[in-house]
Amino acid sequence: MTGKKKNPLRKGIKSFFIAGIITILPLGLTIFVVIFLVNLLGNIAGRLLKYIPSLSIFPPYVITIIGFFTLIVVILFIGMITSSFIGRWLLKLTDRFFSNLPFVRSVYSSARQLTDTLFIDRSALKEVVLIEYPRKGIFTLAFITNEATWKIKKEKEITCVNIFVPTSPNPTSGFYLLIPEEDIIPTSLSIEWGFKIIVSGGIILPDKRSISVKHS
Numbered sequence: 432m433t434g435k436k437k438n439p440l441r442k443g444i445k446s447f448f449i450a451g452i453i454t455i456l457p458l459g460l461t462i463f464v465v466i467f468l469v470n471l472l473g474n475i476a477g478r479l480l481k482y483i484p485s486l487s488i489f490p491p492y493v494i495t496i497i498g499f500f501t502l503i504v505v506i507l508f509i510g511m512i513t514s515s516f517i518g519r520w521l522l523k524l525t526d527r528f529f530s531n532l533p534f535v536r537s538v539y540s541s542a543r544q545l546t547d548t549l550f551i552d553r554s555a556l557k558e559v560v561l562i563e564y565p566r567k568g569i570f571t572l573a574f575i576t577n578e579a580t581w582k583i584k585k586e587k588e589i590t591c592v593n594i595f596v597p598t599s600p601n602p603t604s605g606f607y608l609l610i611p612e613e614d615i616i617p618t619s620l621s622i623e624w625g626f627k628i629i630v631s632g633g634i635i636l637p638d639k640r641s642i643s644v645k646h647s
């Protein structure tokens with residue numbers, strides 16, 4: 432018996448349809464998220480702006496757009512304040528206050544952890560590297576956190592590098608290790624790609640996945 436031949440026209444239509452979905456889906460999701468955020472944030476401030484007599488003549492969608500940009504300016508202003516010494520001190524007091532409130536602290540701590548995960552200061556990380564951890568033969572993505580090195584004397588003096596090994600999918604927690612310089616395996620990955628791989632648990636990967644390991 433010979434197997435059924437696949438219809439080339441049907442196969443072509445299917446592949447074109449899948450290619451179309453792959454192309455349109457990211458663009459459609461991006462547009463949807465932007466419109467959703469403009470409406471959500473714009474309506475928050477728009478409810479207050481509509482009571483201003485000079486703005487009441489505008490249609491609702493214009494007030495929503497004005498409200499969106501107003502809220503963006505307010506967020507930037509708050510960011511400027513909290514970046515100062517006094518602002519950081521007030522932020523610590525706010526964290527302490529909400530962390531001690533029953534019921535509220537669980538929600539606040541979860542929200543704080545989520546924002547730390549999304550907006551962690553990646554500029555503090557210098558380079559994405561590989562190390563053999565937790566044992567020889569198993570490779571783990573890690574970040575060099577400081578270019579300053581440690582000198583550790585054992586049988587001979589060893590130069591060690593500051594390494595942070597993040598956990599997946601939450602890279603804000605992990606392990607701080609001092610790894611001998613000769614055991615560090617450089618990669619060509621950017622900090623952004625390192626985070627994408629770790630947060631996705633390896634689901635999102637770069638096109639180039641070849642790293643040369645030189646054994647001493």
